[in-house]
Amino acid sequence: MKVTLKVWRQIDSTAPGSFQLYPTPDLNPDMSFLEMLDVVNDELANRGEEPIAFAHDCREGICGTCGLTINGKPHGPGRGIATCQLYMRTFADGDTITVEPFRAKPFPVLKDLMVDRSAFDRIIQTGGFISVRTGSAPDGNALPISKIDADLAMDAAACIGCGACVAACKNASAMLFVSAKVSHLGLLPQGQPERHRRVARMVDQMDREGFGACTVTGSCEAVCPKNISLNFITRMNRDYAVALFKGE
Amino acid sequence: MATPLMNLIKRLLKSSVGRKYLMAISGGCLVLFVTGHMIGNLQIFLGRETINTYAQFLQSNKEVLWLVRFSLLALVGIHLWSASALTVENRAARPLGYSGNPAPTAASYASRTMLMSGIIIATFIVYHLLHYTAQVPAINFTGQDFRLLHEPLRDGTERHDVFAMMVLGFRNPYVSVFYLLGVGLLCLHLSHGIRAMFQSLGFKNWQWGLLIDRAAPVMAWVLFLGYASIPLAVLLGLVGKEVVR
């Protein structure tokens, strides 16, 4: 199969970008989207042109490094997958596919399709941790945790921090990400001592970074490669209210 | 000198989550009001005597009346302020959009148009207050002064005839259509707003979430049908045939 790519090219964060069209060579439909970009980049490099810059690492949906907006949808068509888990067979022969970076003010474009997501790191630095004495691993089951809480905490902890929630939200809100990070610690006993300070600080930092607020449209949940539930945002809102009354 | 109270107020006014609380609390109180207001208005179907007695009761204690009026005004003010403050930030968070402006994934029409439906509702509220509260003759398009409509009582006194005012007001099809548009948009706003409000305030979880999501549009439809039934009944001549100009 062959497709035509309409790709956002931008030399660096200060330069204005624009779309360029690239017809692909013949592709194997079972290639992943990123492998397809590798093939296109090989051709560009052979012709002496600048390859298309895009972020990637594990290529198996666990690291959260990849992230492209494909035909207007972060991580492209499909549900519960990252860009690296998208295959060319999803598209039809001859399609024109629009590929853009994640768009949000706190995610400046570094080059072409790569954005700087260190805003997420700064949010984590303000509270996405627990302060404990680290020693040897505790005995299994020494801390009883209900199955329900353990499952919910695991669901929240599945967040790989890719930023698709921000990219999909009409307000570029990071609340799904922040709520997942607040909840996976806040649901477990180890996370209790700092529970309310954590949510207050992380929400503050989220606001300082310039992310928007939630309008409950559900776009974030729909594009999340880990299917993180909107209900975590509710949980964060409730924890934040308690933090207000505790004076955090 | 950040006392806990100051901290709380600062966070309510400045943080994104705090502003969402203000939006949801003011919206929620207004939902309670529009529900009560609808039930009150539906008394028009019980006849002139009933609704006029109800109206007389509402007007009977001026102190309470003005307290309620100012509270409602404050709620609308808080709602408008938080809506605009959030919108400014939300727009700033995405300076450059996607090619061809694709509709946001999975976002319902109501959720994408909250600001627009809200602004039209605000216009409607202004008209509605001038029409039936201030009773400005120039904008009722009937050539009559609603303030002069009176129902004579058996004891020889008289009271304001709200029944006749509603009937005459809604007999004008243009006015009725504008009311239908206003309450239609209000209910579009609420079909999303009621479920959003539960999320903003943290009252939703895996057990109750689905019920809230499904009940919100039902509640919105109930409000729409309740409100819409009045101008429709008047236009169809089902109510108020006894009122003659």
Ligand code: HEM
């Ligand atoms: C006066 C004109 C109004 C404007 C400009 C307005 C605007 C808005 C906007 C922009 C939102 C979405 C906020 C967001 O994106 O986060 C919203 C939410 C909401 N509105 Fe309104 N609105 C108005 C009137 C009303 C009225 C009369 C009611 C109730 C009867 C109402 C109930 C709600 C509710 C319950 C929400 C959901 C709050 C939340 O997101 O948590 N609104 N409004």
Ligand code: FES
């Ligand atoms: S490259 Fe690691 S999640 Fe896609």
